[in-house]
Amino acid sequence: MRNRADIMGVLIDKGNLEDALKRCVAFLGTQKCNIVITPNTEIVMEAQKDLALFKTINEADLVIPDGIGLIYASKIRGKGLEERVTGVDLMHKILKHCNDHKKSIYILGGKPGVAEAACKNIKEKFSMIGIKGFRDGYFKTEDEMKIIENINACKPDILFLALGAPKQELWMGKYKEKLQVKLVMGVGGSVDIWAGTAKRAPEIYQKLGLEWFYRLAKEPWRYKRMLALPKFMIKVLLCKQ
Ligand code: UDP
Numbered sequence: 001m002r003n004r005a006d007i008m009g010v011l012i013d014k015g016n017l018e019d020a021l022k023r024c025v026a027f028l029g030t031q032k033c034n035i036v037i038t039p040n041t042e043i044v045m046e047a048q049k050d051l052a053l054f055k056t057i058n059e060a061d062l063v064i065p066d067g068i069g070l071i072y073a074s075k076i077r078g079k080g081l082e083e084r085v086t087g088v089d090l091m092h093k094i095l096k097h098c099n100d101h102k103k104s105i106y107i108l109g110g111k112p113g114v115a116e117a118a119c120k121n122i123k124e125k126f127s128m129i130g131i132k133g134f135r136d137g138y139f140k141t142e143d144e145m146k147i148i149e150n151i152n153a154c155k156p157d158i159l160f161l162a163l164g165a166p167k168q169e170l171w172m173g174k175y176k177e178k179l180q181v182k183l184v185m186g187v188g189g190s191v192d193i194w195a196g197t198a199k200r201a202p203e204i205y206q207k208l209g210l211e212w213f214y215r216l217a218k219e220p221w222r223y224k225r226m227l228a229l230p231k232f233m234i235k236v237l238l239c240k241q
Helices: 017-027 041-049 051-059 068-077 087-100 114-125 141-154 167-175 190-195 203-207 211-218 220-226 228-238
Strands: 004-007 010-013 034-037 104-109 130-135 158-162 183-186
Touching (some): 004 068, 010 017, 010 051, 017 034, 017 183, 034 051, 034 167, 068 211, 068 228, 087 183, 087 190, 104 114, 104 141, 114 130, 114 190, 158 167, 158 190, 211 220, 220 228
Parallel strands (some): 034 183, 104 130, 104 158, 158 183
Antiparallel strands (some): 004 010
16 A cells, blocks of 8 residues: 655655665566656646646656655645655666666667766666667657667666656656556656766755755756746645645
8 A cells, every 4th residue: 555645636655765666676576567756846836737747647656756845845734755755866776776686777868879878877887787778868759659669679677768857757658558668767867967968966955955956056947947846835835735
């Protein structure tokens, strides 16, 4: 039985990083395509107006609270989310598990060359991982079935999808019946971090819950998207439920 917190109708799994990893390891022993989603406040706000996104998140097999705003909201409303569980940390743990248990991955997403560089760096750190394939994330809709056929032919255990949010979540929702992998996880910019084309915020920002601020300073053009955070907090403070 899952223990989930309801944040504006979006259901988010309670627990810490280790709990999330345990669930993912269990997914690798199943025969279905399990979906892992890592929402922040932007995605929760987006899901309020996008029914397909809302459904995909609430039907996913694991939803972790990646955004600090979700933790604040949970604390204000007493919803029981204790701490942030980030996609980048969970991806790292999953990769370590893959290394220790000889599991395989495929990375789809990022600009041309990014998924390939990420795979190379992952293989350097975790030599026992099977790299089954990679592909950039800039393709035409009409090529999607071919891409899925290629992923299925490569037979990876895990598909990491880095198409940016909410594109990657909608993509998973659309194709979960067709993807023959045990786990598909939306990892967004984590692939750029693995490729070395982006840097994660220094630990002090992470500890202070200011990773969003670091990202805004590095990528100021994101400010419009990031306005979702104050809007979200106002909604949390003003709404009774
Ligand atoms: N991306 C992609 N295809 C697209 C849009 C984005 O492959 O059509 C990639 C982009 O190059 C980047 C990753 O998705 O590597 C994450 O994008 P973004 O930083 O916008 O998303 P977030 O990390 O906020 O989910």
